[in-house]
Amino acid sequence: MKLIVNGQAREVDVEDDMPLLWVLRDELGVTGVKYGCGIAQCGACTVHVDGQAVRSCQMSAGSLEDGAEVTTIEGLGTPEALNVVQEAWIEHQVAQCGYCQSGQIMQAAALLEMNDAPTDAEIDAAMSGNLCRCGTYPRIRAAVKSAATKLQEA
Ligand code: FES
Numbered sequence: 001m002k003l004i005v006n007g008q009a010r011e012v013d014v015e016d017d018m019p020l021l022w023v024l025r026d027e028l029g030v031t032g033v034k035y036g037c038g039i040a041q042c043g044a045c046t047v048h049v050d051g052q053a054v055r056s057c058q059m060s061a062g063s064l065e066d067g068a069e070v071t072t073i074e075g076l077g078t079p080e081a082l083n084v085v086q087e088a089w090i091e092h093q094v095a096q097c098g099y100c101q102s103g104q105i106m107q108a109a110a111l112l113e114m115n116d117a118p119t120d121a122e123i124d125a126a127m128s129g130n131l132c133r134c135g136t137y138p139r140i141r142a143a144v145k146s147a148a149t150k151l152q153e154a
Pocket of ligand 1: 095096097098099100101131132133134135136
């Protein structure tokens with residue numbers, strides 16, 4: 001099947017039941033996306049498919065449209081031109097161990113794509129499926145608000 005991964009056309013030959021997470025990590029070497037629980041309960045594997053945040057551990061390759069656009073943390077911004085959410089994460093020094101954070105950032109970016117002025121309650125609701133064993137939730141909320149402010153000013 002053909003996929004557009006982080007803006008690049010890629011072709012993979014995989015079984016329909018292979019999770020997108022393994023397509024990305026094992027077939028394409030895109031390892032910014034992480035395996036957490038494997039049952040779509042923690043959010044570490046969050047990526048965007050056609051602009052929507054999805055849990056890649058539970059999305060089968062066969063369920064993707066041919067030519068689907070998949071974006072991971074590597075495609076959100078570059079070291080030279082960070083996405084506003086990535087900038088806010090650095091500004092607020094959000095990460096602790098860091099394992100959950102690419103999923104957190106992808107979830108936050110999807111939220112801000114739909115709503116650039118989320119309330120605290122909307123942030124908490126949007127981020128509630130992304131778990132952080134290090135408890136970085138207050139910094140995540142602050143960084144999302146900071147990114148929202150920058151988007152509104154832009
Ligand atoms: Fe360690 Fe979130 S920063 S799990």
